[in-house]
Amino acid sequence: DGGITQSPKYLFRKEGQNVTLSCEQNLNHDAMYWYRQDPGQGLRLIYYSQIVNDFQKGDIAEGYSVSREKKESFPLTVTSAQKNPTAFYLCASSFSTGHAPQHFGDGTRLSIL
Amino acid sequence: QQQVKQSPQSLIVQKGGIPIINCAYENTAFDYFPWYQQFPGKGPALLIAIRPDVSEKKEGRFTISFNKSAKQFSLHIMDSQPGDSATYFCAATKRNTGFQKLVFGTGTRLLVSP
Numbered sequence: 001d002g003g004i005t006q007s008p009k010y011l012f013r014k015e016g017q018n019v020t021l022s023c024e025q026n027l028n029h030d031a032m033y034w035y036r037q038d039p040g041q042g043l044r045l046i047y048y049s050q051i052v053n054d055f056q057k058g059d060i061a062e063g064y065s066v067s068r069e070k071k072e073s074f075p076l077t078v079t080s081a082q083k084n085p086t087a088f089y090l091c092a093s094s095f096s097t098g099h100a101p102q103h104f105g106d107g108t109r110l111s112i113l
Numbered sequence: 114q115q116q117v118k119q120s121p122q123s124l125i126v127q128k129g130g131i132p133i134i135n136c137a138y139e140n141t142a143f144d145y146f147p148w149y150q151q152f153p154g155k156g157p158a159l160l161i162a163i164r165p166d167v168s169e170k171k172e173g174r175f176t177i178s179f180n181k182s183a184k185q186f187s188l189h190i191m192d193s194q195p196g197d198s199a200t201y202f203c204a205a206t207k208r209n210t211g212f213q214k215l216v217f218g219t220g221t222r223l224l225v226s227p
Contacts, residue, residue, distance in 0.1 A: 040122070042202060042217030043202070044217075045215075090157070099206065099213060100213065101159045
């Protein structure tokens with residue numbers, strides 16, 4: 001079945017630690033996105049990538065980093081510079097034409113130990 | 114100008130009722146307005162979407178009404194069922210070659226009681 005796989009489902013971070021969230025898609029989509037979701041807030045864009053080896057900052061990129069070495073994969077690293085990392089992180093992908101719908105994974109919930 | 118304001122924050126209706134969720138936007142460059150449905154512990158899923166050249170779109174029990182002059186759009190769920198209990202997000206975006214930057218509302222948590 002085609003879809004987006006995010007792992008792990010739950011992740012705990014210690015102070016000063018970097019953690020990496022995985023996102024893999026087999027939908028042959030060109031564009032991939034990372035969002036952060038906090039209670040009572042909508043989804044906020046962290047980073048996006050339209051093609052391999054290229055990515056752009058979204059609205060809240062500080063404290064995060066990404067890579068896009070393969071079309072299928074778009075991992076997100078939450079660095080120690082992100083002072084409030086506790087949130088639900090969602091990865092999405094879409095074709096890059098017109099208003100192609102974004103398809104979302106089931107998220108990773110990150111908490112601080 | 115990039116905001117999408119969504120109301121209410123939460124909504125409780127009885128089975129068979131018609132919940133209505135409202136959204137308003139400011140950026141007149143927006144030309145695509147999707148609605149997403151999210152169940153607990155899951156990612157959002159596209160429910161229905163509308164472009165500003167039509168005033169209404171129906172898909173099954175879900176209807177979007179669009180008022181371009183007022184810059185408002187709303188989601189109606191006909192004959193609501195307990196299985197519709199979820200969080201609903203409106204969003205907006207403008208055509209941008211190769212990339213779709215969605216601006217999301219803050220979400221409405223809907224509970225449909227049996």
